[in-house]
């Protein structure tokens with residue numbers, strides 16, 4: 001996992017590798033996640049890739065739509 005070139009979609013905030021995302025958008029300027037029109041030059045490198053990555057992993061772990069809202073669901 002390379003953290004130094006981390007970026008995210010300006011529309012849906014999906015975290016992605018900058019080079020990968022840029023390559024995808026140069027081929028077709030549409031985000032693979034939210035399918036919004038995203039010009040490749042509109043994506044920027046994350047200023048704090050480690051925080052971005054942690055947010056992403058916590059999202060995956062939590063699978064909740066909102067971050068910073070930790071509810072303990074007890075459904076069995």
Ligand SMILES: [Zn+2]
Pocket residue numbers: 009010011012013014031032033034035036
């Ligand atoms: Zn997107």
